[in-house]
Amino acid sequence: MTMESSEIKQWYMEYKIHKNRPGLLGDIASLMGMLDINIVTINGVEDRTRGMLLQTKDEEKIELMGKMLKKVDNITITALRTPRLVDILAVRHGRYIERDSDDRKTFRFTRDELGLLVDFLGELFKREGNQVIGLRGMPRVGKTESIIAGSVCSGKRWTFVSSTLLRQTVRSQLSEDEMNANNVFIIDGIVSTLRSNERHHSLMQEIMAMPSTKVIEHPDIFIRESQYTYEHFDCIVELRNNPEEEISYETFTGGFDDY
Numbered sequence: 001m002t003m004e005s006s007e008i009k010q011w012y013m014e015y016k017i018h019k020n021r022p023g024l025l026g027d028i029a030s031l032m033g034m035l036d037i038n039i040v041t042i043n044g045v046e047d048r049t050r051g052m053l054l055q056t057k058d059e060e061k062i063e064l065m066g067k068m069l070k071k072v073d074n075i076t077i078t079a080l081r082t083p084r085l086v087d088i089l090a091v092r093h094g095r096y097i098e099r100d101s102d103d104r105k106t107f108r109f110t111r112d113e114l115g116l117l118v119d120f121l122g123e124l125f126k127r128e129g130n131q132v133i134g135l136r137g138m139p140r141v142g143k144t145e146s147i148i149a150g151s152v153c154s155g156k157r158w159t160f161v162s163s164t165l166l167r168q169t170v171r172s173q174l175s176e177d178e179m180n181a182n183n184v185f186i187i188d189g190i191v192s193t194l195r196s197n198e199r200h201h202s203l204m205q206e207i208m209a210m211p212s213t214k215v216i217e218h219p220d221i222f223i224r225e226s227q228y229t230y231e232h233f234d235c236i237v238e239l240r241n242n243p244e245e246e247i248s249y250e251t252f253t254g255g256f257d258d259y
Contacts, residue, residue: 008055008057009055009056009057009059010040010053010054010055010082011054011080011081011082012052012053012054012084012088012091013054013077013079013080014045014050014051014052014078014079014080014087015050015075015076015077016075016076016078017048017049017074017075018048018074019074020048024075025050028072031069032065035056035061035065036056036058036061037065038054038055038056039053040053040054040055041053041091041092042091043090043091043092043093044094045090045091045094045095049078051079051091052091053083053087062080085120085124088123089116089120089123093116093119095113095116097109097120103236105236106235107235107236107238108237108240109238110240111141111142111239111240114142117146117237118146118150118153120150121133121147121149121150121151121153121154121215121237122150122151122152122153122154123154124150124154124213125150125151125154125156125184125213126154126155128211130212131213131234132232132233132234133213133215133216133233133236133237134189134215134216134219134220134222134233134236134237135215135219135239136218136219136239136247137217137239137247138240138241138245138247138248139164141241142239143239144163146239147217148186154184156182156183157182158183158185158186159174159178159184159185160186161174161185161186161187161192161204161207162191162195162196162200163186163188164188169191170191170192170196170197170200171200171203172199172200172203173199173203179207181210181211183212183213184212184213184215185212185213185214186217187204187214187217188216188217189216189218189219189221189222189225190222190249192204192222193222193224193226194221204226219233219236221249
């Protein structure tokens with residue numbers, strides 16, 4: 001006799017298709033239906049791989065389904081777990097976010113994936129409490145615009161602490177509304193460390209200590225020129241014009257006239 005939880009939980013299942021015969025998806029869906037497992041979302045994820053978000057109250061039924069599907073010759077189950085953010089976005093967009101194989105908290109995007117990036121940032125910004133997100137990328141690749149769009153998606157207000165988008169903004173103080181911990185604070189790591197004054201430095205320390213979301217553009221310069229370290233960052237996002245583009249700071253840390 002199985003014990004059902006009263007709480008409905010979500011699961012992520014992914015399988016690779018070896019032979020996409022007619023009716024394969026229907027058979028899998030029928031099995032889930034008999035086990036009272038609901039398919040919330042389904043999409044192709046990369047080549048010959050399908051991802052599903054599932055719902056059920058009974059964890060044992062998920063385990064049973066996983067064992068049964070391992071006996072199906074035409075597919076191989078590659079994931080069956082509580083969904084992570086990258087899983088949800090993979091099903092939503094039909095593609096996985098690239099992650100650094102050595103540094104798992106670094107996520108990579110290119111300009112043709114701006115929709116996916118904005119969705120990713122929007123989901124991160126919805127989280128409560130303190131989090132620091134670094135955003136690497138060359139000038140005019142779309143970093144600040146993506147942060148603003150992500151803030152809109154999350155329903156949060158954004159506050160510029162420093163920026164080159166607005167003629168090298170370096171704020172020394174913020175209004176009471178701007179200091180709301182629910183805001184997304186946008187910080188240019190180059191401007192805040194190389195072009196700041198003592199009052200801005202004090203404001204930066206106050207904001208970094210707040211239980212809020214901070215997005216720091218050019219995090220490597222910020223780490224190099226401040227007391228903060230890589231460990232202060234929850235994740236690093238890289239945005240490139242193309243996958244081969246090298247992110248180099250030598251070309252634009254010296255002067256800001258054409259930044």
